[in-house]
Every structure is written in C-alpha cells, then in structure tokens.
Amino acid sequence: MYGTVQAEVRQVNRASDPRGCDDLPPRARRYDAAGTRSALLGAAELRFARYGYDRCSVRDIAKDAGVDAALVYRYFGSKEALFDAVSTSTGLFEPLRHLPLNEVSAWICDVVSMGPTEEEAPHPLLTKLRSSNREETVGRLREEVTEVFSQGFARRLEGEDAELRAELLAAWLMGITLLRLAIRSPALATTPDDTLLRFLRAGIDPLLDADCPGRGGEDG
Amino acid sequence: MYGTVQAEVRQVNRASDPRGCDDLPPRARRYDAAGTRSALLGAAELRFARYGYDRCSVRDIAKDAGVDAALVYRYFGSKEALFDAVSTSTGLFEPLRHLPLNEVSAWICDVVSMGPTEEEAPHPLLTKLRSSNREETVGRLREEVTEVFSQGFARRLEGEDAELRAELLAAWLMGITLLRLAIRSPALATTPDDTLLRFLRAGIDPLLDADCPGRGGEDG
Amino acid sequence: MYGTVQAEVRQVNRASDPRGCDDLPPRARRYDAAGTRSALLGAAELRFARYGYDRCSVRDIAKDAGVDAALVYRYFGSKEALFDAVSTSTGLFEPLRHLPLNEVSAWICDVVSMGPTEEEAPHPLLTKLRSSNREETVGRLREEVTEVFSQGFARRLEGEDAELRAELLAAWLMGITLLRLAIRSPALATTPDDTLLRFLRAGIDPLLDADCPGRGGEDG
Amino acid sequence: MYGTVQAEVRQVNRASDPRGCDDLPPRARRYDAAGTRSALLGAAELRFARYGYDRCSVRDIAKDAGVDAALVYRYFGSKEALFDAVSTSTGLFEPLRHLPLNEVSAWICDVVSMGPTEEEAPHPLLTKLRSSNREETVGRLREEVTEVFSQGFARRLEGEDAELRAELLAAWLMGITLLRLAIRSPALATTPDDTLLRFLRAGIDPLLDADCPGRGGEDG
DNA sequence: TATGAATGAGTATTCATTCAT
C-alpha cells in the first residue's frame, strides 16, 4: 500500500551501510546484522510517521529496507515491538529540563519545524500522533507527557497550577505539530520560523509567567 | 477486536431514540429502519471516536448496534461512507462566526469539555483526530480548519497575521482536546472547567488582541 | 453490477403494462400481478442473456423491472426458478420437425440472426450458452439437444449415423450463435444474412445428404 | 461449493511434477514453491474448466491443491490472474498455421477429443467457453479467434470470403467442443474419432475448397 | 544471518433469501 518510499530509505539504508566507501571492507553486505537492523528502523520510522501504525504493513517496511519481512521478527519480535523501538523517546524533550524559560518558545518553534516541511519527514512526535488510535501509543504518550511536562517541567514553573500550565504548553506543542506537519493548514505550514516565533511568545510567555493567569479573569 | 461496547451503545441507542419514551416495551424493535440507522450511527460514532477508522471493523460496529453487518451497506453504502456520516461537520465550529472575541476562551473550554470525560465519549473532534492517519480525514480536517479558522475566524481578527493567529488557536483547541480526552494527561483530564478557563484566557486572549504579538519580541 | 439496462427494459415493461394506452383502465398499475410477473420475466431474459446466470443479481433484475426483489420469490420461488422460466424452451427448434431439409440452412441463418446484432439482445440460445457453466443448464441443454436433434431431427435424415450428423448440425448452430452474438468475431458479426447463407449451405447440405459422408474418406 | 475434486488433482499434481519420479517419498513436500505453484495451476485448470470462473472460489481451488488460499495471491496475485495463467493461449491453434488444408478436419477431430471424454478434463477451449460470461474472457476469445482464424488461417484459403469461412470453421470447432465435452450430447460424446472424422470432412472440406460456396445456391 | 514458503485469522463487501408490514 502507498507505493514506495524506497528511494529515500535506500539513502538511510546506505548511510548505515557504507559499502563501497573506503575503510569498511566492501564484502560484508548481506549477513550484516547491525546494518539490517538499522535499515529496518529507518524504514519503519519513515513509514510509521507517514502513515501511522495501522496503515503500515511489515512487508512494506521490509521492502523499503531492502530485506525480508521475516527479519522484522528476528530483530524486533513483532510489528508492535518495532513500532515501540521506533517511537521510543528520542530525548526530544530533554532540553525542557534546563532551558531558560524565555527560550522555551524558541525551542517549541524548533521542534515543530523539524524535518523538511514539504515531505512530511519522520518527526518523532508525528509518529505517535499518527498512531494515536492505538491504546498503547496513547498510554506511552500519557506517560511521557506526565513525566516531562506535568512532573518535570511544571516543577520549574512558579505560580499556581503549574501542572496544568505545563500541560497546556504540551497541548499547544502537539496541536501545532499536527496542524503544521500532518494537516498542513495553510498559514502554519508556510509561515517562516521567526514569524511563528513572535506569535508563539504571545501565547506561551504569559503561561510561563509566575503570576499567571494574572488578572485575566476580570473581564470574562 | 476490542470486545464489545454493546451495553453502552444500547443506551445511546435508546437515549437517542425518543419514541415510546415510557410505555413502549423496549424489546421487539425489529423492522425499524430509522432506529437501525441511528443505532448504527451511534455505534459507529462511539467506535470510531474510540479506536479510529482502522481499528474498527464493520462487524464490530454492527454487533454493537445489535444488527447485521450487511445493514451498514444497506444504509450507508460502505464503511467509509459510514465514517463520513459520523464525522461530517456537526456545526461544532459554528459559534466561531459570531461569538464575541472575549468569549472565545470560554467556548473552547466548552468544546474540550464535551462528553463525559471519564469514558472517552464520542467527541466530534476526537473522531477525526483518532483517524488522522487516513489521508481523507486529514484532507477534510485541512479543509475544515482552513474554512473555519484561516478564512472565517481570521477575518474577525484585527492586527497582523490574522490567519496564522487563527490557526494557532485551532492548534491549541486540537491539542487540548487530544490531551484532555484521548491522552488524558493528569491535569487537563481532571481540572474543572472554570480553572481551565482562567489559564486558557492567559494564553489565548493575547493572540486575539489587535496588537498581537505586541512588543513581545523584546525580552527574548 | 453492470450499470443498468433499465431503459430498454422499461420498454419491455411498458409493452406488457400498457398504462395510459386506450382501453385498459389507467388506475391499475401497482398491484398488477400479471404485469409484474412479465416485467420480471422480461428483465430477467435480458440480464441473463447478456451476463449469464452468475453475473446477474436478483436485485438488478428487479430494479430493471421496476419492482422489488422480493417479488421474484413471490412469483418464481427462487433465482434459479426464474432462470428456468426464462430459459425454458421457447419452441425455437419447433420448425426442425417439419421443415424441408433444403430449407434448414436458411432456418439456421435466421436463428443466428435473431435479435439486433448490435446490442446483444436476448437470444434464447445465448441465454443458455452464457450460463453453460451451470450444471442444470448443461443438463437441460443436453436434454433439449438430445430430444430435438439426436432423436427428433435425426429421424428425418437418411443414411448412416444420422444421430451424429444431427448433432454436428446442432454444434454448428451453437458455435455460430456464440461467435456471432457473444464473441462477435469480425466476419460473422457483420456478414449479411444472404452471404452467410451461401456458405452455410456449403457446409450443411452435405451433412443432410442421404449418402453423407459420401466418398470423403478416400483422400484423408 | 461443489465438494472436492481433491483426489484427481493430487494425481494431476504428481503427474505434472516429474521430480523424484520413483524413489522420492510422495509425502513431505512442503516448502516447495514450484510444486505449490503447479499444484495451484492444476487445480485451477480443472475447476475453471469444469465450473467456469464464477462458480470457482479461490478457497476451493486452494483446497483442491492442498494448500492455503493465500498462496494463490502469493503466486498469482489475484483470482483473475490465476485464471489468465490457466486460460492463456497454449498454442492450441498453432498447427493451423502450417497444416495442409486436407488435414484440418483431422486436427479438429484431435482437438475436440483432447482429454478423457468421460470426466470432463480440462480442455483449454472449454475453460474459456465455460467462462464465456465474463467480458474479459469474451474479449480474449475474440482476439484469439480474430488473430488465428479471421486473419491467420483465412489467408491460407483461396476463394471468396475467406475470413467468413475461417470463422465458420472456428464456430464449428467451438460448437463441437461444447457439445462433446460440456453438454455431452449422446452421439458426439461417444462416437469414436475415426467415425467423427469422416463426417467432419463432409462438412468442413467444402468450406476449405477454393471455389466454395460453389454453385450451392441453385437448389435452395 | 537471511530467505521465502506457508498459514490462519481477519477485512470489507455482496447476494440470495425470508419476514413483518
């Protein structure tokens, strides 16, 4: 299904399979466990991010990787395990632990701009969002959000309801990723980063402020 | 797959079938086209919202509705048509056309609170979000967002980059829906509406303001 | 399947349902048993001849006839019975009983020219040929051929192996019908009747001759 | 549908699998791609010839072949492709290109006698005739007849209307095949070949003659 | 290590048929 993404994956494949390069002996090509494993990972990353768990077949992934489908089971055990391997936290949220609060907007801007916007490259968040119909994926997302935002980042926020404010930040991050990379709404998909950043600040910085929500309730 | 949600659907079915409210015996209701149709719609609504398009089988939906799977084809023509019938715009965004800007936060608050939070009821947005791996769904989402936000709502915003700001609003709406109803992150899933509202204002109202992004760039 | 042949059938339908004609009261239109029955027969005749038993659905036939599919069962009992009713001997071979032998070629010519060649009209033989994958149809064909040719017509032939010669005649009749009306091979489908007749004679008349096969065996 | 023809197919399978002719134990033959493929072909050949395309299910064919139905898709891609593989021209008509005209009758006699007459073996022409309700099959038959008879063989005939005469020959060939092998009319199904041949000559040779139709029109 | 042969459960969809109205 969905044609092939072989061309691109082949590159990925070659990146980790530098046959014909210089120092690596050019003989070993098949029977290259590490290479096969990472080729599968690369292909899966792409497929899963693009089509979601359910619309990817193990065979398609294997074909993209240029190996036999049975190897998915040899190296990962199951389609699900492969997905887990691919969608396992990539340290994407790591910066949130130490980043100065006034740089958070810029970081979010970076995150939602990852990958070539044109061709829906494998964005780590998108992989999960695209498969958010799977209970397991949702569970992992909950754990991750809880750990990173509700517990981790919230602790760095002064003021009331830090937990909620952190999750609102997460919500925006996900929403923008979805609209910009998956749904590709007209403005978000095309706006240059610096413009986006200015508006992100407008919405985010108040949330990070110590006296948020401020006196905002008055005029409601 | 995924056992049965029959019990609940039966309720939905009856709840949305306001005929013979009290004295009609609730049994013997075969040969009731309208009832069957709406039972199927109800069951599909629930299943699709909960598991997404790919993880719902026509058979399961029919079983939930208590009818034969072939009736899906009699009444809707295909699984896809049934999904369309369920996910077709329900006028959810209608209020955005006339609502005073300072009530937008409250409206968002309402939207993301729709349906019993405990049991992941069929939220119209969630249905689409859960199936956002389907190209058709993504396409429809893009159309809807474009029409309602990028074109419709943006026109009501003064200041620069109205389109982008409108889409950022949409992004937040979707992100919060996702976190609150699907992912169920700890704070968002439990925070009472009025509390949520106060913080929503803090993030949203600046975006709606005529001189957004204001002088926010200074301290970055 | 296969679009609709409704237009034509409607005519058939009207032919046997002369509403708005002159002397028949224009009220009776629904609740017209005979009319419904014959409308179904007409539609079935067309469909079966065109697509064969297996590629016709009862619903399509009923739709062509402009009535509900259940009426097929009311009036005929089953799809199979409807097919039988349609394919039951129409006296097509009746002339073979008395026709002078030297007019047989001309008669065959007539038979294979029945119905508008362009639009594959319901040819009684074609109906059976198109469904010759059904055991029942084959059985009936065998009976019919046996009765009409092997027993009936053969008795009128002098000379040896009359039975075989009669069946060879039947074979040619069927083969030409198939090629001319179903397969529509270039020459047979377009050749005018009088030309065809001249060549039919060349092949058939020897078979009907009393001293057939004559001295044909010599040069083999 | 139609029970099983397993027993016979197994034979066919083994007969056409000339490996380990004697000493190889006939059991234990899994993981044998070529064997599986040809078993499927054999089973399909038989089923299709006997029941026609529409009355054969992929499952039944697979069951006859003793393998899983999914393998039909592995090896052929679709039911239709399997049918094509089975019904693809087998060079049956090849002899018509060079055969001396006075041996044509004998060749036809051979063709219509192919396969055990008793048990409706897979005759290449019968396969197509039995599925002549399919548009694709009819189309292929038209092409084949056109190429082989209307164009190829006709060129070898002297005299007028060669094309028509060639098609009349084809018609007879098909009609006899149908009556002899499918319908099994009493005489044709039992007559020995040499007798049949004598009468075939009587009908066919005149058609092949250079001055056909001769002066046959006089006595009509 | 890698391949590809084999499987069985599952999917959407169609259809002849029956039942209540």
Next chain:
DNA sequence: AATGAATGAATACTCATTCAT
C-alpha cells in the same frame, strides 16, 4: 399484491506471523 427490513453465508483479498532451509 407489494415493499423494504433483516439475515447469514459466502467471496476475494490482506496481513502479521512462523517454519524450514
């Protein structure tokens, strides 16, 4: 007499997974 609601079995096809090589 006629309708259309309902059913269940069947169909072609796909896919994750396992087994022999």
